[in-house]
Amino acid sequence: MKADELVAISTSLGGDFKSIEPHLIRLEKHLTLRTYLAGYTLSELDTKIWLAIKSNRVAVSFVRKGSYANLHRWFTYVEQAHPEIQAEVKAADSARKAKVQAASRAGASYNLALQDTDKGVVTRFLPEPSGYLHIGHAKAALLSDYFAHQAYDGKLRLRLDDTNPSKEKEEYQDAIIEDLALMGIKPDVVTYTSDYFDHLYDTCLSLIKSGNAYADDTDVETMRDERGKGIASKRRDRTVEENLAIFEEMKNGTEEGLKNCIRAKISVDNPNKAMRDPVIYRCNPNDPHHRTGTKWKMYPTYDLACPVVDSLEGVTHALRSTEYTDRNPQFQWFLDTLKLRQVYMWDFARMNFIRTFLSKRKLAKLVDTGRVWGWDDPRMPTIRGIRRRGMTIAALRDFILKQGPSRNVVSMDWASFWATNKKEIDPVAPRHTAILKKDHVKVAIMGDEAPAEPRTEDKPLHPKNPAVGTKKVAFSKELILDQEDAKSFKDGEEITLMQWGNAFVRAIASGDPITSITCELNLKGDVRSTEKKVTWLSTQGQKLIDAELWDFDYLITKDKLEEDDDLEQFLNPVTATKEDAFCDEGVSKLKQDDIIQLERRGYYRVDKAYDENGDKKVVLFCIPTGKNK
Missing domain, CATH: 3.90.800.10 (Glutamyl-tRNA Synthetase; Domain 3)
Incomplete structure (x- = not known):
């Protein structure tokens, strides 16, 4: 046999005995006058095929019986003469067990005792291309991916279940494939029920x-x-x-x-x-x-x-949510009646969140009636929606895999979901400053320490992570700060201007809103002694950047929407709010999808970057952190 034929055999030894027997017969003939499959020493092909047989209990059992003398001789010789190959087997097995144990330690049990895994594991993800993937789909996809590619050395199939042309579009089909790639899921095979x-x-x-x-x-x-x-x-x-x-x-x-x-x-x-x-x-x-x-x-x-296509495509273990549990006997009836190859089912609880619905029909209604901006609206529980809101892929994967394949149905609060994301973004998010335009207060800086001319200094973008880099911070005698901060000041009070130092409030203009304040710098003051640390921006020495700061609320007012509830009765009338702000000049360098922290305001994702030749405005979406405001 040629090398490419041997390579093909090495990738075909993961099925049942009926499918691998022809390959074993070919190997038996090839080894008639050979010690090794290729050459005169242990080759990469010998190693691959030996490991492939070793990992298939049916194959290794058959070989050890000695039915094929040459294959038995070769297999036993490699095992005895090359102890290093045993190390590879142990390492692979240890790695698989470590992954399962790590997931269990993270709060989920993956010890499902799936049937007949020694004969190979093939899972599938089976979405209908009638809408964009939502958070519930993400769990099904990630669990199927986990059992195929991490818990076992198997395969994951993506099959688009396109059997209802009245609901399905090529747009949705393409979006599903793109969203899986964004989640780091790479199916080994992509097919369609229509095939x-x-x-x-x-x-x-x-x-x-x-x-x-x-x-x-x-x-x-x-x-x-x-x-x-x-x-x-x-x-x-x-x-x-x-x-x-x-x-x-x-x-x-x-x-x-x-x-x-x-x-x-x-x-x-x-x-x-x-x-x-x-x-x-x-x-x-x-x-x-x-x-x-x-x-x-x-x-x-x-x-x-x-059931028909699952069996036909070689799926061994079909994972789906508990809403399909009643259909499992029906699934088995078709396999038995049609005398099809067995496919094992495992049901897991779908992810339910409070004040959220995952019905694609209801979500499509919001899109079609213009209640949201589209399937990728940051208020939508779609993969694109939560990513546009600022959820990172690493946090999404971590959160879902921690839920595990449990069958216990619970309704979760979004707080823990977004708290997982905060752990990812906090160590690396650059810090910037924003001052609300509405009723912002002008501050005159006086005293011997006040800068004679505007100047800039390099300051760290992240106080605990120098690798994030630095930014230019402008200092001058003319500042602006938020009205809310100004209203909290008392005449003569010592405050801290963050990233500069302390100052005494010397004069506050009367009126509501406050229009101006005078402060005297006291850079020798102890920043630990002040009660109020405030953000500010210099109006000189830098170009202030216009920004829109968006925040979002739940789409519905009811914790759990029942199937027969009238959606219109429970829609939240106001779900998006916008505030105009000035940001520091460094914000103009940000790109779309960058995640930053606006000091004292929270984390934001850049939905629209600054465009020097277009609308000179940055659009920022507030990212929840898991804490109630």
Whole structure:
């Protein structure tokens, strides 16, 4: 065999025995007159294939039985003559255990005892491209990624579940792939349920022919009522020939076909309502599919497509949220009835947050009615929304992985979510200064220590992290500060001008608002002795930068929105506020997505950077820190 053939074998030894047996036979023949697979010493190919066999319990068990003499001889010789290869096995195993233990120490248990992991692990993330990914999707994606790429040396498949053309768009499909990349998730394979429409059509045909599915023209309301009460549809006993004829009408999108759907013939009155003859095919001739166009006029539902394609694609462990738990027996029914390869299910609790809803239908309504700026609005619980609000990817991953794959459903406060983010940004966020434009107060600096002319000094951007760099701070006799600070001063009081020193308040102009103050510098004063440390900006020696400071509130007023709640009744009337401010000149150098701290105000993400040739304004979004204001 050639080297590239051996490389191909090394990547194909992770499946069950049926799939790897041909490769073992080829290796047996190749080793007839050879000590090593390539050359006369232990090569990289020998190491790769030996480790691949060693990591597959089925393969190693078969080889050790001695059924293939040459392969057994080679495997045993490498094991005995090259102890260094054992070190690689132990190191890889130790690394995997360490990752699991680290996650457990962080507050989550990942010891799920997943079935048959020795035969390989293939997980999948299965979003519908009918909207942008939200925080709930992030958990499903990150957990599937964790078990595939960290807990086990497996594969992660991304499959876009595009079976409903009336809701789906290519825009959403592309956004999902981009958002996963932003979260550091790299699927090994990307596929689409629509890739399997032909196969799913044949599958439905086989279910009809075997008497396990039937066509039903019962109206939606009646069908819902009958399923709820456990009453059989009048169409349940149609003949196979009649069902096949109607299925053909559905395929052609005829008037008769449009009246019908196909239902799996599972049960009428099972206590689990998901087992009561679920719909597995629907007609939709009016909306062209964003990938297949008008080829199909009917489409499989999730209930049929999910188990069939999971099995077909080699998924071993399907992780999904507990809202699908009732569907697990249904999933298994399709595997058993169609005699498909087993796929193991694991349910985890979805992430619920107070005063937040994750229904894509409701979120789309906010977008479509202009209540928010779009799917990436910082008030939206989408991945793009929380990133635009200032959540870092590192903090997002850390927070979700700490929740783990538990089945316990809880409603969380956003405080702990944003507190995780603060730990990431606080050590590296540059410090800058902003003074509100509204009623800002002019300050005249007097005394022997007052600078005769405006000057600048280099000051650290971060008091505890020199690596962040320095900024120019301007000093002069003319300053501005916030009205709120000025109103707190008393005549003769000693205050601290941050990053400069102490000063005595010598005169406060009467009136409300206060328009001006006079201060006398006292740079020898002890900054630890003052009660008030205030931010300020010099109006001389630097160019003040116009800025918009945005803050945001919850979209709804109710902690938990129920399914039948009227969204309009609970929408928060005011969810975005803006204040105009002056910032120090250093802010003009910031780029979009930079994260800074405005001293005494909080952390901000740059949503729009300063443009010398355009609108000379910086737009900053306040980042929550987990503390209530």
